[in-house]
Amino acid sequence: MQKVVLIGANGQLGSELAKIFFDHDLVPLTHADLDIADAKGIEKVLGQHSPDLILNTAAYHRVDECEEFPARAYEVNALAVRHLAQWAKAHNSVLLHVSTDYVFDGCLRRPYTEADPPGPLSAYAVSKLAGEYFIRAILDRHVIVRTCGLYGIAGSSGKGGNFVETMLRLATEGKEIRVVDDQVLTPTSAKELARKVRQLVETGAYGLYHMTNNGACSWYEFAAAIFELSGLTPRLEPTTSAAFGARANRPAYSVLDNAKLRSVGLDDLRDWRVALKEYLEERTHMVLSA
């Protein structure tokens, strides 16, 4: 049986990976167990467990905050990832690392393939791309999974919830909700992503893979679907990125083509609306049974 170390184990994706890898010899590590920015900590903790496979979901991904603290973004998203890759190479481990659709500039306006050149627009995106490049430069036996618009039951502790939870909370406050309509993405269920990550690991394939639910929408359309599927009717208005005025630039279009996954024999993930409906039902069930 493979020994698997999971970093970021109580995050949105991490907590779903912990469930899906339950039948492995799994060591789930939270931020309190291991800070990947601490090089000595990596040596000590990974040395204790000697994993065959490292799953790294940890990131500093408050995208606007990264503009103010680019050195911290680089430390966690690039240098720490470099160290993980170095450790994996020295100890003959496989590293699976999670990256982002934000490595692209959004100018193409058609789904991005793994072969398309990146063009990061923010400190966060540059740091995540640097993390990818370090892995590729150091370690042959790696898997990099780029995903997009993640939401999961655990909520992102780093971001204080997730977009779905934020929308549901705002709907209860009775104010007008403005959401950008000029950034197109694919909302992706952390649960479904975790299932597909496991399938990909089982193929034994290495390299860079795009992995998202199917289809595309703007953040405004995502919000509208959340309210429609929840039977809520708050005042929802579309706005533009310019009017919204976030500190970090984001791609206007960051839909990822999952064709490379199909090339290793894996099915597409489901349509984003189907996965969203399942998430909303699951969270309702959890609230009712709490």
Ligand SMILES: NC(=O)c1ccc[n+]([C@@H]2O[C@H](COP(=O)([O-])OP(=O)(O)OC[C@H]3O[C@@H](n4cnc5c(N)ncnc54)[C@H](OP(=O)(O)O)[C@@H]3O)[C@@H](O)[C@H]2O)c1
């Ligand atoms: N969320 C999205 O929309 C999105 C989109 C595309 C790609 N991604 C990528 O997907 C991955 C997973 O995202 P997620 O939404 O699951 O994030 P998340 O819920 O915030 O989980 C990240 C986990 O990593 C931990 N962590 C943060 N900094 C750490 C450090 N220095 N050392 C060790 N652990 C640390 C966090 O713990 P604390 O909270 O306690 O610090 C948290 O448990 C990330 O690599 C992210 O860049 C996310």
